Amino acid sequence: MSKQHDVILEMKNVTRTFTQAGQKINALKKTDFTIKAGEMVAVIGPSGSGKTTFLTIAGGLQNPTHGTVIIRGKNITKLSQKQLSATRLNEVGFILQASNLVPFLTVEKQLKLLDKVYRRPTDTKGMTTLFKTLQIEKNRTKYPSDLSGGERQRAAIAKVLYGNSNLILADEPTASLDTTRAFEVISLLAKETHERKKATIIVTHDERLLKYCDAVYEMHDGELKKRKK
Amino acid sequence: MFLALNELIKEKSRFALITAVIILVSYLVFFLLALAYGLATSYTKAVDTWDADSIVLNQNANGTIGRSIITQKNTSLLNADGSATDTAAPLGVGTATIEKDGSEDIALFGIDPTSFLAPTPIEGRSIQNEHEIIVSNELSSIGIKLNDTITLQGDDTSYIVVGITDNASFQAAPVLYMSLKDWRTAASATSGMIGMRDDTSINAIVLKEGRAVDAPLEAQSIKDFIYTLPGYQAQVLTFSLMIGFLIGIAAFVLAIFIYILTLQKKEIFGVLKAEGVPNHYIASSVIIQVAILSIGGLIIGMGLALLTGTLLAGKVPFAVNPVFFAGISFLFLACAALGALASVRSVTKIDPVEAIG
Numbered sequence: 019m020s021k022q023h024d025v026i027l028e029m030k031n032v033t034r035t036f037t038q039a040g041q042k043i044n045a046l047k048k049t050d051f052t053i054k055a056g057e058m059v060a061v062i063g064p065s066g067s068g069k070t071t072f073l074t075i076a077g078g079l080q081n082p083t084h085g086t087v088i089i090r091g092k093n094i095t096k097l098s099q100k101q102l103s104a105t106r107l108n109e110v111g112f113i114l115q116a117s118n119l120v121p122f123l124t125v126e127k128q129l130k131l132l133d134k135v136y137r138r139p140t141d142t143k144g145m146t147t148l149f150k151t152l153q154i155e156k157n158r159t160k161y162p163s164d165l166s167g168g169e170r171q172r173a174a175i176a177k178v179l180y181g182n183s184n185l186i187l188a189d190e191p192t193a194s195l196d197t198t199r200a201f202e203v204i205s206l207l208a209k210e211t212h213e214r215k216k217a218t219i220i221v222t223h224d225e226r227l228l229k230y231c232d233a234v235y236e237m238h239d240g241e242l243k244k245r246k247k
Numbered sequence: 248m249f250l251a252l253n254e255l256i257k258e259k260s261r262f263a264l265i266t267a268v269i270i271l272v273s274y275l276v277f278f279l280l281a282l283a284y285g286l287a288t289s290y291t292k293a294v295d296t297w298d299a300d301s302i303v304l305n306q307n308a309n310g311t312i313g314r315s316i317i318t319q320k321n322t323s324l325l326n327a328d329g330s331a332t333d334t335a336a337p338l339g340v341g342t343a344t345i346e347k348d349g350s351e352d353i354a355l356f357g358i359d360p361t362s363f364l365a366p367t368p369i370e371g372r373s374i375q376n377e378h379e380i381i382v383s384n385e386l387s388s389i390g391i392k393l394n395d396t397i398t399l400q401g402d403d404t405s406y407i408v409v410g411i412t413d414n415a416s417f418q419a420a421p422v423l424y425m426s427l428k429d430w431r432t433a434a435s436a437t438s439g440m441i442g443m444r445d446d447t448s449i450n451a452i453v454l455k456e457g458r459a460v461d462a463p464l465e466a467q468s469i470k471d472f473i474y475t476l477p478g479y480q481a482q483v484l485t486f487s488l489m490i491g492f493l494i495g496i497a498a499f500v501l502a503i504f505i506y507i508l509t510l511q512k513k514e515i516f517g518v519l520k521a522e523g524v525p526n527h528y529i530a531s532s533v534i535i536q537v538a539i540l541s542i543g544g545l546i547i548g549m550g551l552a553l554l555t556g557t558l559l560a561g562k563v564p565f566a567v568n569p570v571f572f573a574g575i576s577f578l579f580l581a582c583a584a585l586g587a588l589a590s591v592r593s594v595t596k597i598d599p600v601e602a603i604g
């Protein structure tokens with residue numbers, strides 16, 4: 019990775035307002051945010067405070083009302099839907115609370131789908147390494163419905179790591195897991211983030227997971243603040 | 248391709264059910280179509296083999312061939328002795344009942360055996376002498392075969408079958424061909440109106456090439472003639488409507504099926520779109536699935552219909568018109584494509600934010 023793209027995501031003066039029934043909702047107030055390669059940060063905050071809004075703007079799923087979002091040096095706020103879609107494909111990986119696996123594809127084929135979309139050959143070795151690291155080797159040919167919640171989340175992580183994404187956005191990835199499993203998944207994610215020089219943002223409610231993160235941000239009524247260590 | 252095929256593999260039973268519905272519907276449509284077409288052609292098969300341009304009837308017959316009487320003094324279309332020219336041939340029609348192992352109502356055609364109306368025998372030879380006849384092969388069902396001697400109800404004359412021909416039915420009855428001279432005797436005898444005999448009367452003159460004719464005669468195109476055959480129009484219309492509606496409804500159901508199938512996957516597609524999978528990739532997957540299901544179902548359904556037709560051959564008037572079959576296949580696929588397009592539209596409209604938020 020080149021030096022100038024050490025900063026993976028930069029948000030400047032970003033706001034997001036929704037108008038509903040004539041009322042303005044400031045879902046995200048003026049926000050500045052930066053994350054570098056190899057960093058994993060957490061965003062915590064009460065329900066309705068604007069965490070998902072923040073995450074979807076960071077990932078190019080919706081445009082901010084004001085401000086700019088820059089992913090690896092490229093301003094994505096002025097892009098067309100098609101260009102945004104391509105940016106998401108190439109730069110961003112999502113891990114969701116409800117698993118974002120395709121129900122009719124086996125774990126292995128979830129990853130192969132990416133190869134098809136990218137039109138690139140399958141990296142069988144890389145895939146096997148990933149499955150081994152994430153301890154889902156034995157689940158390769160299983161369908162998502164036959165996996166446990168933890169296995170499903172690890173498969174989703176495998177999918178994101180197998181893609182090209184430099185920016186990993188996770189919205190409550192551990193909500194459906196018990197504490198032990200949640201710790202496992204998060205520590206794995208932290209390890210992969212550091213080793214593969216990804217930038218990861220995790221939205222979570224669980225204070226106990228924060229120790230795995232390099233920084234913690236708190237969201238309150240649309241205001242994002244860094245928590246002092 | 249990857250998405251489409253893998254889903255087909257995973258959801259085998261669901262897709263098998265949908266394909267089964269498409270198969271059954273197309274089976275029904277194709278089978279009914281072939282039946283209706285078979286019935287319609289059994290009205291006109293003999294007429295179709297003439298390959299003629301028009302038919303001349305007496306004006307006063309109002310287009311009904313049985314009521315039309317033409318005598319020698321009415322026309323100069325034929326030779327002076329009443330025989331056929333290269334482009335004009337005399338025709339007498341009638342109905343009679345033939346008896347052998349069973350009895351069957353037939354259409355009597357009196358022709359000039361040297362004219363273009365003479366049937367081509369698939370077995371035996373053409374008519375050369377008095378009391379020689381050629382019959383439709385359909386009559387084999389009551390045991391009539393080559394060289395048999397038969398009589399008609401109400402007529403004492405014995406006729407000998409010198410030829411068998413195919414594609415010979417008129418108004419759904421098998422045709423019996425005889426010379427005009429024999430026909431005049433037979434037609435008046437079987438109808439019990441011997442007094443009506445006239446040595447020159449015929450019902451119609453069939454023309455190879457269109458030509459103006461003088462009163463009291465009137466020319467009519469073969470197409471119009473067929474259309475005004477009693478019962479033909481009503482039957483064709485009824486069947487056309489029935490099959491038309493059936494196809495319309497079936498195609499609509501197919502389109503809806505496909506649309507619902509896509510809607511069910513809205514969430515999955517939303518997640519894929521959030522991940523940056525382009526619209527066209529998802530859309531082509533939908534289209535490939537539709538193509539596989541509808542083309543596969545259509546071909547199997549058509550195959551079943553043809554198989555049934557072969558198994559029931561001779562028992563029902565089953566006839567395949569390739570043009571109609573192709574047309575209906577096309578309509579079907581077009582409707583499936585419409586369903587697919589509506590689905591693709593709904594895919595492009597999915598907002599990926601909703602999949603995440």
Ligand SMILES: Nc1ncnc2c1ncn2[C@@H]1O[C@H](COP(=O)(O)OP(=O)(O)OP(=O)(O)O)[C@@H](O)[C@H]1O
Pocket residue numbers: 036037038043044045063064065066067068069070071072604
């Ligand atoms: N599309 C929208 N239209 C109108 N209001 C919206 C929309 N999306 C979000 N909001 C509002 O913005 C605010 C922030 O929502 P957001 O989903 O970001 O909260 P959150 O922090 O993710 O909450 P939770 O922890 O419950 O997931 C809420 O008040 C919500 O009602």
Ligand SMILES: [Mg+2]
Pocket residue numbers: 069070071189604
């Ligand atoms: Mg949320």
